[in-house]
Amino acid sequence: MKHTRKMSAAAALAITALALSGCSADQGDDDVLRLWHFESESSAMGLAWEEAIKVFEEETGATVEFEEKSFEQIRSTASQVLNSDEAPDLLEYNKGNATAGLLSSQGLLSSLDDAVDEYGWADQLAPSLQTTARYDENGIMGSGSWYGVPNYGEFVEVYYNVDAFAAAGLEVPTTLAEFETVLQAFADQGVTPLSESAAEYPLGQLWYQLALTKADRAFVDDYQLYDGPVDWSGDEITYATETVKDWTDRGFISTDSSGFKAEDAGVAFINGEAPIFFSGSWWHNRFTTEITGFEWGTFLFPEAEMSPGSGGNMWVVPERAANKELAYEFIDITMRPEIQAIIGNNGGVPVAADEADITDAKSAELIGNFNTLTERDGLAFYPDWPTSTFYDELNAGLQELVNGTKTPAEVQQQLGEQYQSGVDDIVG
């Protein structure tokens, strides 16, 4: 009987716990802004938005109920949460057709057109930053109503090891030919110059960048916004695929990179194994804190008017939000120069900062590169955006190219077919 008593004690405990946790907080207060984002508190955006919350609470007298969510949770549960009473008033959400575009076409996000007019956000955002903020009725980006406001941008640039360049007597290249000379000089020393990863995004972005050196805006609009057919055996893509192959053959890219992840490629640059890493501004903060053994610098890919890049993840307001006006006011505070400067001084890329406010030299270099790009309308988005499966298809194709199991012509024909079938599904 002793055991029976133990069991019923456990049951009683469970029932007590039941009763205790039964109630949950109510919401719908008029002066509470429920805010979600997924940036860590020590990141550039985390710091800036913390300050924005303070300013907001002082100016409006409303309180902010902030919850830090995981990227994974927002990504996989947004469509369910936003369709329920638990929807927050304002959240950070991924830009793109498959994410913000999909939710806007389902009517889960509210159109920000009126707020954009009222607060003048359109004047603060460069045209290529607006692309990811606007979606048409099918959820395809580039036109239609505003559904989001990006606070920060991102782009892909060349990170280089200044000490290694100096030791080899090399200058920062300004043309593609010079860039190849630099790569060749390192290869001659027995060093693989480019830290690459074909298992994840880095090599795909290099491939796209190479195509962009031969491309114009019309090519990007065709490729990303389905404005017209993409010629998969045209100059742009042929040059990109053949150059990746050529660089692999000449030892600029390791054949081992087909198994490397982005993390491996980044770490190889951090520990000085490879002198050059072509990747995104999202690494900047980590390099600043974690590279201690050498000087490093950045430059935009030579001889390219455009580079991969876009507006960052953005503020969206759910259709079922209780306090939309407060959400708009908060967005407006995050667009102010002083908040944007916090993003800029902590390794982020602000979209509307005053360059004079950026005091940190490394950050100024990063933001300078970004502003150069946006001024010449040079953000070309990412190669995997057009269809939901193209990320894996592109990586698989480039792995085969690097391994030598397929020729450039075979790879780009295969990619072209995969791209087209994906696009046909979307456009219909």
Add this chain to the structure above:
Amino acid sequence: MSALLDGADLNSEPRTSAIVAPNRRAPKRRSGGPSHRGAGDWLVLVVAIVIGFFIAVPFLLILVNSFKSPTDYNTSGPLTLPTELYFDGIVAFWERVDFPEKLLNSVFISGVVAVLAVLLSMLNAFALGIGRVKGRLWIVVLILLANMLPQEVLLYPLYFMFKEVGLYDSQWAVIIIFTVIQSAFGTYLLASVYGTFPKELLEAASLDGASRWQILWRVVYPISRPTLSVLLIFFFIWTWNEFLIPLTFLVSNATQTVPVAITVLQGDRLMDVTTTSASALLGLIPTLVFFLIFQRTLTRGITAGAVK
């Protein structure tokens, strides 16, 4: 030379078994004397060690990287031992997600599910295994569907159901779902255990005038208690490790469980290997502790089931 050795080996093989066999019958002599293990035994041992090592590798990697600083990780990679113990990763994760709160949530959810699911399994199995309800095979198959369907399929129907009754973003949604899912397996297992329950005992009890309720609690429950405790432990650990359904139903941070909290560290593009390892370690320790505490019950339960 090698031929000689091979021959010797071949000869020794039957002799060893001849020596070992009587040893087993006379256990006192067992500890003394050299042990004669054959090549086959050594092979099995080596294979077991290798398999054991591979099973332990992920855990060892977590352990090693949890105490490594990011600089250390960048210079030496994931496979080397840390040069110095570094606790910032663990502390950072602990504070960032308010770990004690998540721990309490997990213990609460898993504990309630384990108790309720065992209770429900026992009642179901009593009806199916001892009560011999008609069409019990089909009932068991139907119940098992809850276990066999992938959770992704259940997700949307469950979401709409719980939203209708106002339990979305409540721990009770998760508790109800897992009580049902776990008890499906429990019912299946217990029903077959109860199917072989000694009839004499049941008959004796009803001859003494015991009602069904009394038979359940006075006869069936005490005898099957070891099996029930094993189920309790399994349900607890399985529920603890669940991810997808808690992720969907626990919207507010204050209600979330440990595995859901761990995802906070996975960014859009960047990952923080050392802090992620630290979080994995923190998430793993409670189940390990729970298992070690109840490990004796577990083995007892299994042997009790085996010996009739």
